[in-house]
Amino acid sequence: MAKGQIWSYDLLIAVVVFIFLVALIAFFWLSISSAAGQPEGEELAIETSNFADVLMSPGNPSDWEDRIDTHDENTWATISLLGIMESFDSPEISHDKALALLEMNETDYGALKAKFRTNYNFYVEMKEFYDCASESMQNSPFNCSARGITPGSDEWNSMEHFVSFDGKNFTLGINPDAGNARSASVSNRFAIYNNSIVRVKVVLWTNQTWQ
Amino acid sequence: MDEPDLAVRKKGAVLTMDALFALALLLIAMLFMLMLLNRQVAKPVGFESASEIMDVLRTLKMEGLHDNPRYPYASQILKKGITDIRNETVVESITDLFLSGYEGEAENLTKELLDAAVPTDYGAELLVEKPGTNCEGVPSAFSCIYSTQRANRRNFVSVDRHFVYYDNVTREVRLVLYK
Numbered sequence: 001m002a003k004g005q006i007w008s009y010d011l012l013i014a015v016v017v018f019i020f021l022v023a024l025i026a027f028f029w030l031s032i033s034s035a036a037g038q039p040e041g042e043e044l045a046i047e048t049s050n051f052a053d054v055l056m057s058p059g060n061p062s063d064w065e066d067r068i069d070t071h072d073e074n075t076w077a078t079i080s081l082l083g084i085m086e087s088f089d090s091p092e093i094s095h096d097k098a099l100a101l102l103e104m105n106e107t108d109y110g111a112l113k114a115k116f117r118t119n120y121n122f123y124v125e126m127k128e129f130y131d132c133a134s135e136s137m138q139n140s141p142f143n144c145s146a147r148g149i150t151p152g153s154d155e156w157n158s159m160e161h162f163v164s165f166d167g168k169n170f171t172l173g174i175n176p177d178a179g180n181a182r183s184a185s186v187s188n189r190f191a192i193y194n195n196s197i198v199r200v201k202v203v204l205w206t207n208q209t210w211q
Numbered sequence: 212m213d214e215p216d217l218a219v220r221k222k223g224a225v226l227t228m229d230a231l232f233a234l235a236l237l238l239i240a241m242l243f244m245l246m247l248l249n250r251q252v253a254k255p256v257g258f259e260s261a262s263e264i265m266d267v268l269r270t271l272k273m274e275g276l277h278d279n280p281r282y283p284y285a286s287q288i289l290k291k292g293i294t295d296i297r298n299e300t301v302v303e304s305i306t307d308l309f310l311s312g313y314e315g316e317a318e319n320l321t322k323e324l325l326d327a328a329v330p331t332d333y334g335a336e337l338l339v340e341k342p343g344t345n346c347e348g349v350p351s352a353f354s355c356i357y358s359t360q361r362a363n364r365r366n367f368v369s370v371d372r373h374f375v376y377y378d379n380v381t382r383e384v385r386l387v388l389y390k
Contacts, residue, residue: 189260195275
C-alpha cells in the first residue's frame with residue numbers, strides 16, 4: 001500500500017465540495033426565511049411598538065394640528081406623522097393635538113389608519129387614575145357624577161377613568177372586542193396630562209387568520 | 212525523455228488542485244459572510260415603560276399636585292409641610308422624604324401615583340441608593356421605597372435610573388418593572 005492513500009486529492013475535493021454545498025443550502029435557507037418575513041406575531045408586536053412611537057411623538061410637522069381641517073381628510077395630506085406630545089423633550093400631552101386626533105377619528109377612521117401607515121386595525125385609549133369616592137374628587141368640579149359615572153357602578157369603583165378632552169373620552173379606532181379580534185398586540189405608554197399621570201394604551205389587532 | 216514530461220505533468224496537477232482548493236475556500240468564506248450579514252435584527256419591544264414612567268416622575272412637579280383632586284395624599288403632604296418639597300419634582304420629593312426618614316410618606320406618595328398606573332400584570336419597584344434592604348428583603352446597597360408585587364415570578368422587563376443630590380451625595384433612584 002502506498003503511503004498517504006487516506007489523504008488524497010479526491011478526498012480533499014470531496015470535502016470541499018460537501019462543505020460548499022452545505023454552505024450554499026444554508027445561505028439560501030436563511031435567505032428564504034428572511035424573504036418570507038418574520039413570524040406574524042412578532043411582526044404585529046413590532047408594528048404596535050412603531051405605532052405607539054409615532055403616536056407618542058410631537059408629529060411631523062410639530063404644529064400639524066394647526067395646518068389641517070380635522071373634518072376634511074383632503075387637508076390631511078401635508079402631515080406625515082400624527083403625534084400627541086407637546087415636544088420630544090417633554091412627556092406632556094398636547095390638548096390641541098389630542099382633540100384634533102379625536103376629531104379626525106370621527107371624520108374617517110380608514111383615512112386615519114392610512115395616515116398611521118398600518119394594515120392592522122387599531123384602538124387607542126387614554127386613562128388617568130383616581131378614586132371617584134374620595135372626598136377630594138367628589139368636591140372637585142370634574143367629579144365623577146358630573147361626568148356621568150354612576151355611583152356604585154364598575155367604573156365608579158375602578159381607579160381607571162378615561163381622560164376627557166372637551167367632554168370626549170379619548171378613544172380612537174375600533175375596540176378589538178367589538179371587532180372580533182383574533183390576534184392583538186398591546187403597548188402601554190405613559191405621559192402627563194393636566195398635571196396627572198396618564199396611560200396611553202395602543203392596541204393593534206386583526207381578525208384575519210394567519211396561515 | 213519521459214521522466215521530465217512526467218515531472219511537468221505532476222507539477223501542473225498540484226498547481227491546479229491548490230488553486231481549486233483555495234477558490235473553494237474563498238467561496239465558502241464569502242457565503243458564510245453573506246449569511247451573517249443577511250440576518251435581520253429584531254427590534255426589542257416593550258422596554259420603554261420604565262423610562263417613560265421615570266420621565267413622568269422627573270417632570271411632574273409637586274406644586275402641580277397641590278390641590279389636584281386626583282392626588283389627595285400629595286396635597287396632604289404639601290399642606291403638612293413635612294419637608295420643603297413644593298418646588299421639587301415628584302421623584303426628588305419621594306427620595307427626599309425617604310432619605311429624611313419619612314419612609315411611610317414616601318411609600319404612600321409613590322403608591323398614590325403608580326399603583327393604578329402600572330398595568331396589573333406588571334410588578335414595579337422604586338429603590339434609592341442607600342444601604343438597607345431591597346424590595347425582596349435582602350440587604351443591599353439600595354433601599355426599597357415602594358414595591359407592588361403582582362407577578363408570581365420576577366421576569367425583568369425594564370429599568371430606568373435617575374440621579375438625585377441629597378446631603379451632598381449623588382444617589383441613584385431606580386425604577387424596575389417586571390412581569
